[in-house]
Amino acid sequence: MSTATRRERGAASSASLRHRMAERGVDRKLLMLLPAILFALVLFVYPFTYGIGLTFQPLQGTVDKWGGGIFANYVAFFGDSFIFDSIWITMRLALPAALFNVIVSVPIAFKLRRKFRGKRFLSTMLVLPITLGTVLTAQGLLIFAGRQGWLNRFLIQSGIISDPLQLVNNYLGVTFTLVISGFPFAYLLISSYLSGIDPSLDAAAKTLGANWKQRFMRVTLPLLAPGLATTFILTFVLAFSVFPSARLVGDPLGTTRVMALMAYRSFAEQIDYSMASTIAVMMGVIELIVIAIVLLGRSFLYKGSTGGKG
Template sequence: MSSAGRATASLRHRLAERGIDSTLFLLVPGLVVAVALFVYPFSYGIGLTIQPTAAMREQWGGGALANYVAFFRDPFVFDSVWLTMRLALPAALFNVLASVPVAMVLRHRFRGKRLLTSLLVLPITLGTVLTAQGLLIFAGRQGWINRVLLELGMIDEPLKLVNNYLGVMLSLIITGFPFAFLLISSYLSGIDPSLEQAAKTLGAGWWQRFRRIVLPLLAPGLATTFVLTFVLAFSVFPSARLVGDAMGETRVMSLMAFRAFGEQNDYAMASTIALMMGAVELVVVVAVLGLRSLLYRGTTGGKG
């Protein structure tokens, strides 16, 4: 048998070698849904963006690309990129950075741990609209915070905590933090606790242990968590409208897309803004994941 190069096994075995077997049928439901609900509508949306309305062609030129010209040339539209970024980046950064110490503490066993964890995660169940409602009642002009501070004489007039940038930021933190916290907790539990014990016996103090052992092993997880919370925050819509300043400092991209769609009946421009929204997110995601690929990403020894 001089079959060094040629496999002599049956076709079935050779196909299996390349990952082709009957389990591939498991992909069918997912593929059908993906094509029907994503690929087709997405392609259709892209098609829409190059069919600008006559008014847009007239105003911005550029022929079929008039919507894109409008997006980049119209400061009212284009500024929304910066306005959204200004909310999403700090919110995602805060959610990730604030989760780390909390998740570190909650690794240990102590009385009331479960209660505390539940409280931290509870906002996930609320949804953005309920959160916005709560913020308005709690932090609005006539809200509890302002009433208490006024009664105590600590302020002379109500603090402006909602219907502005701060209100949206608070809402993004309330809804985004639990996600970040849960993700980072699970990444942390994947790090073998004996690594820190080993670092202890080698003379490392808590900061050195965190800086030299935990952080490098956690960093890829932090990057992933940042990406997810960033995408979540970047597509902010209900809270930007409900607790924000919808036509001013929280005029985010999703609001602009909604405005083009709902108020101007310009589906083509709405699609263009939505597409550009995705493009901006993609740039940030690719940049962060690019940085992540430079980090150590092997095993962290724990239970995963």
């Protein structure tokens, strides 16, 4: 066999291999994913695995107090009521705030689907808190609703109350900030899903004699269910990881002793990186449990394709 023939066969074999790989979706274009994969490995995968590894390296003091060997941090997490109770405190803040934002966003998004004068201005006002940030929102709440804030001074000078209302540095203050910062995201997401639901479906149900409640429960809500689940999940995760507002307008050692504060306390005050990592891991586990429950509930409510664009 001549050299030229072997080269031709080798080229044909190489071309055939490339063709078979391309049929399986593997070609040179995949090389463009390498920077993204490297970015994910450096900024997510490695820190994540390193953090999990830290949880199995407890300080000697933790081992001596709680035992458990390499699981001493987890034993301490579930055994120390000061840390473990932060789960329920965080849930008491995150769940009501997420539910409120989703429930309130639905009728407002319905109303703003129609064209009317001032719609653009009203929509802008609703999403404006996104630009403020958590710290600025907390500072504004202190100025407005603090003991010496505008609201209390107005009420006292008007003779409506004699003592200032305690609206910040407690559970209410943090809840207000979570609602203010989380509502714009809920509203935008639900509006996106609603915009993808064909209005003719509602009109058809109306012509068949269905009232607004029947149309909403049997037509709109099933189509909106995936969007509601997604919106709740995102707003819940946003609220569950609350930190600045819990410290600035809350009661860090009492009613707003959230898990993020406990992780910060272990990291910055006690210099216990392994316990801080353990609390962070448990935060992720709890969030995943809530997400799984929400998605399971959505599957019972509606199993078809999504109706919105979101």
